[in-house]
Amino acid sequence: MPNTLLNFAKKVILTEAQAVSQLADRLDQSFIDACTLIQNCTGKVILIGMGKSGHIGNKIAATFASTGTPAFAVHPGEAGHGDLGMIEQNDVAICISYSGESDEIMTLVPVIKRLGVAIIAMTGNKNSAIGKISDVHLDVSVEKEACPHNLAPTSSTTVALAMGDALAVSLLNDKGFSPDDFARSHPSGALGRRLLTFVNNIMKTNDDIPIANADTKLLDALLIMSQKALGMVLITNENTLQGIFTDGDLRRVLETHSNIQDLTIGEVMTSNCKSILADKPAMAAVAIMDKFNLNSLPVVDKNNQVLGAINTHTLMQAKII
Template identity: 85%
Template sequence: MSDTLLKSAQQVILTEARAVTQLAERLDQSFVNACTLIQNCTGKVVLIGMGKSGHIGNKIAATFASTGTPAFAVHPGEAGHGDLGMIEKNDVAICISYSGESDEIMTLVPVIKRLGASIIGMTGNANSSIAQISDVHLDVSVEKEACPHNLAPTSSTTVALAMGDALAVSILTSKGFSPDDFARSHPSGALGRRLLTFVHNIMKTGDEIPIVSADTKLLDALLVMSQKALGMVLITNNNHLEGIFTDGDLRRVLETQSDIQNLQIKEVMISNCKTILADKPAMAAVQMMDEFNLNSLPVVDESNQVLGAINTHTLMQAKII
C-alpha cells in the first residue's frame, strides 16, 4: 500500500515537473509581448478564471500585487452581474481558461474589448475563442494531466501558475523591484519585519547599556555586565568605544589567569571589536553576528561614539531571528 502511494505521488510530481519544463522551453515573443503590455499598463492587471483557473488567478493576482504590479482577481460569474464595473479601459485582463472556451469568460471578453482594456489569453488551445480574440495569447498547454484519468486539472493548473509567476518575476526584475520594495508590501509578515526593522529600532540605549572605563577592575565590570544582562560590557573613554568584554572572554580569562582580583578591564578587553551603525538593517546585525560567531554588538556612530547595544536576545525579542 505504501509503495503504491509513493509511486503515485512520484508520478504526479514528475508529470507536472515535465509539463513546467516544456513550458519553459516554448516561451517565445508572445511572453515578451505580454510582459510589455503589463509593464505599460497605467491601470491594473485583472485576473479572470472560472473554477480551478479562478483559484490560480487569485494566486497570480496576489503575486503581482506583492511585487509592485497592482492587480486583483474577478470572478467571471460575479463580473456578469455588476463586478465588471471594476475593469477600466487602462487595465489589462488576463483570462485563464485551459479549453479557451469558458462560457462565463467569453460572455465578458467582448465587453472588456469595448471598454478598451487589453486582453491576455492564457489557454491550452491557440485556436480557441479566447486565444483568437486576445491581444496576446500565452500557450499553457500540457501533454497530459497528472490525474490518471487525464481529467482533474493538475498539470494544467500547475503550468498556468508557473506562467503567472514567470510574468510577475520577469516584470519585477525588469523594473528593478528591490527587497525593500517587497517589504513595504509585507509590513506585517516576518520578511517585512526583518527588512524594515533597523538597528536603532531595537537597540538598548541610555542606562540599559553596560559601560565602564578602561581603569575599572574586572570584577566591578563583571558586576555591571551582570546587571545589564546583555552578555557584554563596553569600555569607553568619553563615550568613545575602546573595546568590549563578553561572557566568552570571561571564560577565556578564567582558563588563563590564576588571579583576577587585581585585573583591570583594559588588560583583558577586546580592542578593535566589531561594531554596527544604528541606521543599518537589523538583518545586517544578524549576518555579522553569524559570520563572526558573535552574541553581542556595540552600536556606534561614524565617530565610534557609543549609541547603543544589541545581542542575540534583543534580536529574538524583535522577531528578527
C-alpha cells in the same frame, strides 16, 4: 497499498513536471508581447478565471502584486453583477480558461473590449473563442492531466500557474525590483522584518546599556554585566567607546590570571572592537557578528559615541535570526 500510493504520487509529480518543462520549450514572441502589454499598463492587471482557473488567477494576482505589478483577481460570475466596475480603461486583463470557451468569461469579453482593455488569454487552444478574441495568446496546453481519467485539472492548472509565475518574475527582473522593494510589500513577513528592521529599532539603550570606564575593577564590571544581562560590558571614556569585555573574555581571563581581584576592566578589555551604526539594518549586525564570530555588538554614532548595544538574544527576540 502504501507502495501503490507512493508510485502513483510520483507519477502525478513527474507528469506535471513534464508538462511544465514542455511549457518552457514553447515560450515564444507571444510571451514577450504579453510582458510588453503589462509593462506598458498604467492601470492594473486583472486576472479572470472560473473554477480551478479562478483559484490559479488569485495566486497569479497575488504574485504580481507582491512583486511590483498592481493586480487583483475578479470572479467572472460576480463581475457580471457589478464587479466589472473594478476594471478600467488603462488595465490589462488576463483571462484563464483551459478550454478557452468559458461562458462566464465570454459574457464579459465584449464589455472589456469596449473599455479598450487589452486581453491576454491563457488557454490550451489558440483557436478557441477566448483565444481568437485576445490581443495576445499564451499557450498553456498539456498533453494530459495527471488525473488518471484525464479529467480533473491538474497538469493544466500547474502549467497555468507556472506561466503566471514566469510573467511576474520576468517583469520583476526587468524592472529591477529589489529585495527591499519586496520587503515593503511584506512588512509582516520574515523577509520584511529582516530588511525593514534597523539596529536602532531593537538595540538596548540608556540604563539598559552595560557601561564601565577603564579604571573600574573587573569584579565590579562583572556585576554590571550580570545586572544588564547582555553578556558584555562596554568600556567608555565620556561615552566614547574604548573597548568591550564579554563572557568569552571572562573565560580567557580566568584561564590566564590566578588573581583577578586587582585587575581593572581596562587591562583585559578588547580594544578597537567591532561596532555598528544605529541607522544600519539589523541584518548588517547579523553579518558582522557571523563574520567575526561575535555574540555581542556595541552600537555607536559616527563619532564613536555609544548609543546602544545588541546581542544574539536581542536579534532572536526581534525575529531577525
